[in-house]
Amino acid sequence: MDKFFKLRENKTNVRTEILAGLTTFLSMAYVLFVNPTMLHTTGMDLKSVFVATVLASVVGSLLMGLIANYPIGLAPGMGLNAFFAFTVCAQWGIPWQTALSGVLVSGLVFICLTISGIREKVINAIPAELKYAVGAGIGFFIAFLGLKNAGIIVANESTIVALGNLHSAPVLLAVFGIVITVIYMTINLKGAIFFGMATTAIVGMLIGQIEVPHQIVSAVPSVAPTFGQAIIHLGDIFTPQMLIVILTFFFIDFFDTAGTLVAVANQAGFVKDNKVPRAGRSLFSDSAATVVGAIFGTSTTTSYVESTAGVAVGGRTGLTAVVVAICFSLSLFFSPLLGVITSAVTTPALVIVGILMIGNVAHIDWSKFEVAVPAFFVILMMILTFSIATGIAIGFIFYPITMVLKGRYKEVHPIMYVMMALFILYFIFVV
Known part of the structure; x- marks a missing residue:
């Protein structure tokens, strides 16, 4: 294992990689519930999308770990599934089956561009200053995302955003999580982010804000309602409107993935001479996962910026991504346990990682x-x-x-x- 993943070369070990994988998985586990719920609004079967979400995440993370040797977890992208559900299907009236075909085609195009080396050349052509800006920007973005999801920051008609209700128990739990994680980080506790999330989840259950799971194991639902629909409806994509859909999937996924890859590579110290090593392999993993996800029945699969949480814990190799894949596969059988991973639990990780990532501005x-x-x-x-x-x-x-x-x-x-x-x-x- 040390030879395959080059653990010593990357100054890490199996224990650290496992902890990093668990942290990354917990940081992105919300996708298991949010993605099916969002796509269900299009008429897609909820349980089938749940299975498709898991399978796409498993395949993508495994490919990323075994082929690219990067500590990056993959899953259906949140912005992309929103575009899929609320713009393509709801506003434009395109059936979800045809929309899946668009996702499939965009993934196939990505594979072709990746094999040709074009995607890697594009990423390496980006100047160092902009790469650092992307990393810092994502740091602010995910911290804001975490605060928003927890209700600490809310919408406001007058000021656009404002402070949330600090008398609300869920908000207070998230605040507690941030404080306890800051304490863990400040005293240099190994795996501070992971243990901060665990502490928050336990306290949440003790005070009744997080439901204690009554069931541990559940049967795996069928993926049949969505499986293969993307292939069956390929003939429906030859319209100007679908061309726009495919191009939009293409643009958003390309640069979301590029941004995440650059951010993770910078944070982990992989970037040398303004080049991201093994970028082609990581981009191929992302593209292949999109194709697999579309066939199973979910929107575009992409590299998750929450992977930076695992990197912050010490993850440096593909073993972290393999652990993420294993955790996702187990979630098929232990989905009731994932109910404890609320926004209050993930917010501390996202905020702390945001703090760590904005250090990139010092290099500009x-x-x-x-x-x-x-x-x-x-x-x-x-x-x-x-x-x-x-x-x-x-x-x-x-x-x-x-x-x-x-x-x-x-x-x-x-x-x-x-x-x-x-x-x-x-x-x-x-x-």
Whole structure:
């Protein structure tokens, strides 16, 4: 195992990797409940989508661990499933079966681009400053996501966002979780994030805010209602509207995955000479998981930014991802136990990881305005638009512009000019 995953080379061990895998799984376990519920609004069978979600996550995480040797867990993407359910199916009236076909095609296109090396070249063409900005932006984004899900931050008509109800027991539980995890981190407790989540869950059960599971094992539901529908309805995708759907899946998944990969690689210290090692393998894993997920019956599968929680615990190799896959597979049989993983439990992990990730801003040369502008917009717009992909798009449009105006156009990779043009077209015709 040490030789296959290169544990010593990455200065880690089996115990650390297992702890990291458990932490990553717990941080992203909410997808097991949120994804089926969201896709169920389209008319898809709830239990079938649950099984499809698990299987897509298992396959994707296994591929990421065994092929790419990265500590990244995969599962159906939250922003992508929202687009699938509420835009493609609800607003545009496209049947969920046809929408799944669109997901399948986008995954196949990704595989082709990955095998050709185009996706890896694109990621390596991104300047270091923007990679650091992406990492910092995702840090702010997931911290905001955690605070929002826990009700600590809420919507407000006057100020857009505001402080939530601190007299609410679920909110207080999340606040307790953040405080106890901060204490664990400050005293350098090994696995502080994981133990912070565990402590929060236990306290939640003791005070009655988290239901104590009455059942441990349950039967595995059938995936038959959704299995294969993406293949059966491939003939329905040849319309201008479906072309837009596929392109949107393509854009969002491409840059969500790229952003997550860059963020995790930076945090783990993998990036050398502004290049992400084994990027092609990790991108192939992501693409293959999307294809498998679509066939089983779920929206686009992508790399999860919550993987940074496992990296923060010490995960450095694919063994972390394999542990994530094992945990997902066990969830098929022990789904009642996952009920204790509420937003109050995951919020401390997301907030602490956000704190750790924003350290990337220290590597950005803010004294150079041509660099500061795109980096600033990457970070700010991720939060304000609640979209990693949108933040990347806006920042990447500004980068070539400011660099050219500064006379540094030769330092801009040609791919960045192409990406700027594509993003502009994306905002004109798609958004």
